[in-house]
Amino acid sequence: MPPDAPRIAAVVVTFNRIGLLRALLERLEQVPELAEILVVDNASTDGTGGWLAGLGGRVHARTLDENGGGARGFHDGLAWAVERGADLVWLMDDDGLPDAGCLPRLLEEPDLDFWGPLVVDEADLRQLVFPIRLPGGTRVVHQLADVQRAATAGRLDDIVIPFNGVLVTRELVERIGLPRAEYFIWGDDHEYRLRAEAAGARIATVVDAQVRHPAVGSLGTPMMFGRTTYNHSPSDLKHYCMARNNLLNLREYRGWPHALAFVAKTVWFYTFTRPSPRRLGMSLRAMYDGLRGDFTGHRRYLR
Incomplete structure (x- = not known):
């Protein structure tokens, strides 16, 4: 990496999904832009902690004393990354798998504070896992093609699906603080986006950067x-x-x-x-x- 390149840390939050975690870490180990990979284990009981303890290289792991959900995982993981000197933090759950070019494509957007990829259904890459309400109206879209048509210069400004391959700057974390650990799951990521928005952060989704993710049910x-x-x-x-x-x-x-x-x-x-x-x-x-x-x-x- 160039000497003036930002220090980028990936933060992965995991719980009892060692198979998915293995696949994700194998992918992240192939991303040269990452300085390190920080894994927060939510007190898994499937052998995740022991397996992580045997890893080395760029992978570092912490096992929490109890399952605090994604909210505490991202709270602690983001704090940990900033403490270790990260300029940018790449946040993700263990069940997403970024495409090989996902991070390089995100890094082509230099004028943002909080931005991420599209999250597509691993079983049907034409479908979004999390529906998106398009800016400036009430239309909610579920398909990749609809988002691509609505994008300007390859992105949707003011929209992001947090904590699924999203990048956040150190400056923004220092300005708005950490995710709300007490939320456990569902809503902690949205609250963090709303807080960033209220603070005037520059937010966007880069539509040709993608993370593959299992379907999550009847959203929308x-x-x-x-x-x-x-x-x-x-x-x-x-x-x-x-x-x-x-x-x-x-x-x-x-x-x-x-x-x-x-x-x-x-x-x-x-x-x-x-x-x-x-x-x-x-x-x-x-x-x-x-x-x-x-x-x-x-x-x-x-x-």
Whole structure:
């Protein structure tokens, strides 16, 4: 690397997916732009910690004392990378696999603070794993071709899917702080993007840089006769955290009208779109827990 090149550290958060982690680290070891690869193990029980302890080279690992979810993993991992002198930090879960040219393509965009690739379905590269609401309107797209048509000079400004191959500058971390560790999962990444946006960060998605990722369920499920969508997950743990954390994010960054609209959407979705009194009760309990500052309720859904 040139002597004036930024020091780049990858931060990988993992939990009980040693097979996926092996494949990811093999890929990252082939990325010459990386100074080091920092792995935060969320107290895995599948042998991940022992396997990581035997690695060397650019890979360094920490095993947490308990499973703190992706939120604590990225909180601790980002702090660790900055402490070790990283100028740029490349954040990712263990279940994504960046294409070989992903990081070099991201580095071609020098004027950004918080930016990342598209996340595409590993089983169908034409599909997005996480739907994107296009800037300047309400249209939500699910296909790669739609994003490519909407891009300008190869990117979508003001949009990013955090913590799936996203780059963040040291300067931005020092300005806005670290992700909220108490969120556990689902919403911590979105909160960090909203915080960056509020601080005036330059944000973008580079549409010809890609990370391949497994499908995650019925995100963006149509509701209210197709006029809007809802992020339904079959996982009780993910849904509880989403309901709690999303309500708090909306209240903090969009105000009470948006927060109450989310409550109304949740009630509609589990009353009419996919009727489930149990899931509706869970949703309302999660929202109540968040409003009173209780971030322990997700533990009842841990396995």
